[in-house]
Amino acid sequence: MTIEDLVDSEMNSLVSDLQTLIRQPSVSAKKIGLVECANLVAGMMQKSGIKSEVLYLDDKTLPPIVYGEVKSKSNPDKTILFYNHYDVQPEEPLELWEDEPFSGKIKGSQIFGRGSADDKGELITRIKAVEYFLKKTGDVPCNVKFMVEGEEEIGSLHVEQYLEKYKDKLACDGVIWEFGYVDAKDRPIISLGMKGLLYVELIAKGPVRDAHSSLAVIIENPAWRLVSALQSLRNPSGKILIKDWYKEVRPFTKQELAVIAREPFDEKEFKAEYGVKKFVNNIKGKDTKKALVGMPTCNIAGFVSGYTGPGAKTVLPSQATVKIDFRLVPGMVPEKQLQRLKSHLKAKGFSDIEVKLIHGEAAARTPISDPFVRQVEQAARQSFGDAIISVSSAGTGPMYSFVKVLKAPCISVGSTYMFARIHSPNEFARTDLLNKCTKCIGKIMELFAKDK
C-alpha cells in the first residue's frame, strides 16, 4: 500500500476530522472559541502521532499557537514547517447561509461551513499526510513542524512575536503556507508571495448623540464628512490619491513578468461566478493578472452610520465609521503608508476624522529561482496532474514575518477551490481536492527531503 492508497482509503476519517474542526467555531474577530479550537487541534495532532503543544506569549489572554513536531529518523537534517491557522472569519451575513455556518454539512463532494476551506480544510491535509507516513513507515521523510496560529483572520497580529519567541523551536528550511487555491480546471496554483495590508477604521464624529434630522440645517452630519473624506482617497478608477502612495512600489522583474504571462486566467468564469459584467476599468487579459499580483488597492470593507433598519428614521447620526483595507505590494511599508494616509486627511481638512490602525503587514515574495519552488511544483504536477506558478497571491498573510525571522522560503499550495466562497456565506471544501492535496503534501515532503 502506498501513501496515495492510504489517503484514498482513509478519506472518511479525514472528512470526519474536518467536520469536527468546523463544528468548533473559532472566530478571532469576536474572540469566540479560540482556545477551545487550539486544544482541539493539539489533540488531533497527538492522535495522528504528532507531538503537540499549545504555546502562549507572555500575555496569556492572546490566542495561543499550536506547535506540532515529528523528528525524522531517516533524515534529521532537513525540516519542513507547515504554517496554518485555526481561526476563521466572522460568519455574517447569517441570513445568506443555506445551513448553519458551523454545520460541516456534506452535500455530494462538498463540505460546508465557515473555515471548511479557510483554513481548517488545508490544516487537515497537512496533519493527515504526516499521519499516513507514520502509519505506513513509522517515520517521516524529513523533520516536520507545525505552527497553527489563531489570529490570521484579524491580520496575524502577534505572529511575529510568536516567531521571535519560539524562533529555535520553529527553525526550518522551508515553509508550506497555510492555503493554496485550485483553479476551475483543478490546477493547483503555487503561489510564491503575498500582498501586504494596511487595515484601518476611520471614525467621523458629530453631535454627542443622534439628533433629529430636522437639525441638519445647522448641525454637521458626520456621515457626510466621512463620504467627503472617502471620496478624496481615490478616483473612480481605483487610483489612490494619497500623496506618494506608490513611491516605493518595486516594479516587476523580467522573470516575474514571464511567469505572469504564462499564468492562465479565465475571465468569463470569474465574471460568471461573481455575477459581474465587466472588471474595474474594463481591465483585460494580462493586465488583470498583473493587477491581481501587483496592484495596490483601497477597498471599503464596511461602513455604518445612523439608522439601518427597515423603513424610515429621520435621524442625524452622531457617528459614522468605515473600515478600509489597503493592499500593499513589495516595497511598501505599512507604517509609512499609515502616516501618508493621516497626512492626506489632515491636508484635505479632515483632521477631525479619527484614524484607527487595525492592522498592518508588509508584502513578501519568494524568488522564483529557489529550489523549493521546483520541488513543490513537481509534487503538485504529480498529484494534481498539472500546476500553475503564481508570482504572488492577491491576498495577504504574514509571509514577510516568516521570511524575516526564519529566513526560509515560503510557498503556498493547497486544496481550496478558487470559488469556495471563503470569507463569504456557504464556504465549502471539496473532498476530491482535499484528497489530491494530502497526496501532494506527502510528495512535497519526499522531494524536499531528497533534494540537497
Place this chain on the structure above:
Amino acid sequence: MTIEDLVDSEMNSLVSDLQTLIRQPSVSAKKIGLVECANLVAGMMQKSGIKSEVLYLDDKTLPPIVYGEVKSKSNPDKTILFYNHYDVQPEEPLELWEDEPFSGKIKGSQIFGRGSADDKGELITRIKAVEYFLKKTGDVPCNVKFMVEGEEEIGSLHVEQYLEKYKDKLACDGVIWEFGYVDAKDRPIISLGMKGLLYVELIAKGPVRDAHSSLAVIIENPAWRLVSALQSLRNPSGKILIKDWYKEVRPFTKQELAVIAREPFDEKEFKAEYGVKKFVNNIKGKDTKKALVGMPTCNIAGFVSGYTGPGAKTVLPSQATVKIDFRLVPGMVPEKQLQRLKSHLKAKGFSDIEVKLIHGEAAARTPISDPFVRQVEQAARQSFGDAIISVSSAGTGPMYSFVKVLKAPCISVGSTYMFARIHSPNEFARTDLLNKCTKCIGKIMELFAKDK
C-alpha cells in the same frame, strides 16, 4: 375648583396613564405593537368620557387610526380636532439607553421612554384636558374630535387616505397639531407650519455575494459607487447640487421674516446640548433661524455596507445602502424632486444605483393672520406665561394633507422640551410641561369656542 386646579390635583393619574402608554411598544418602522397600542388609546379615551372607535382602511393590515369624539351641548357649531399619533420611532441604538427603552421610569420630574415626549406625552395632555372639562362641567366648550394615527414616524403613509375616507367624521374648524416644543426658558413655541420630506433609499449592487477583498483590483466595490454618488448630491456647505432642486422654493413673505426676526434662539445652549462647537457653514443669528424654518436639506439618515462588527474582515461587499431624507419647503413637490434626483443620478453615470422611495410629503404653513393663531397664542401665554410664534417647524408632518382635505388651519403647540431627546436614546417628558400644556389645551378650547 377650576380646570387648572383639576389638572394639578390629577397629575398622578396623568403620569400613570402616560406610563401605561409608554410601556406598550408601538414601533411603526418594525410593525410592532401597533394595533395593541391603538386599542389601548381607544380604551383610555372611553375611560375619560370620549367616545372612541378604532378605524381601518380597506386594507386591514395597515395600522388603524383611533377616532375620538365629544359633542358639545353648549356650543355645537365649532369643532376642534386633535391630531396625534400612537406610534414611536425605533428604540435603537439600544446600548445607549440608561433604562429599558419602554420603561416609563420616573426620575425627578422626568418620565423616560421611547414615545414619552413624541407623541404619547402630547396625546395624554389632550385626552386629560377633555376629561377634566367633562368631570367639572359635564360638557366641553366646543365639539372635540381626535384623530390618532399609527404611521407618523414612518411618514404618515396613509394619513391622506384616512382623511379622505373619514372626511365627514373628521370635519372641523381648527386642528391642534400632534406636537409642540418648549424652549430652554420654558416658552412654548407655537409653530404654524412644517417642512416637507422626501425619504429615499439608494442601493448600489456589486458582486452577487460578498467577495474576498483581494479581488478589489478587478471587481468594482458598490460601497465606492455609493460614496461617489452621494458626493455628487451636495457640496460640503450643504448646497444640493441636483439640477433645479430649488426651482419652486417660495421665498419668505415680509410677515414671515418679521416673525422669524422676533423668534428667540439660544445658540450657545443648542451647541452645548449637542456638543458641537459650530454650526454648519458657521451659520449665525437670524440666518440660523431662517435655515431652520426654510432651508431644504439633504441628510444621510443611515448607511451600511459590508462588515461592521468588531475587528477586521477583508471583504468586498455585495451591496451598499444609504437612507437619505431631503427636507422640503413650501413650493416643492415631492414627486417632482424624486424625478430630479433620479435624473441627476442618471446624468452623473449612476443609473445602476436603485432609488427606492420610502416616503414623500409636501410642506405646509398656516397664515400668520388666521384668528386661530391669536387664540392659541393667548392660551399659551396664560398657561406658560409666555409664547413664541414660529413660521414653521424644522420638522415634517402631514400638515399639507390636513389643509388640503379638511381646509382648516393647523397649529402646533405642546409639552415637548426642545432637548427631550426625541428620536434618540433616553427620550423623556417633563411633568411640569405636561401640566402646563394640559392647562393650555383647555384654554385653547375655551378661547376657540368663544371667538366667532
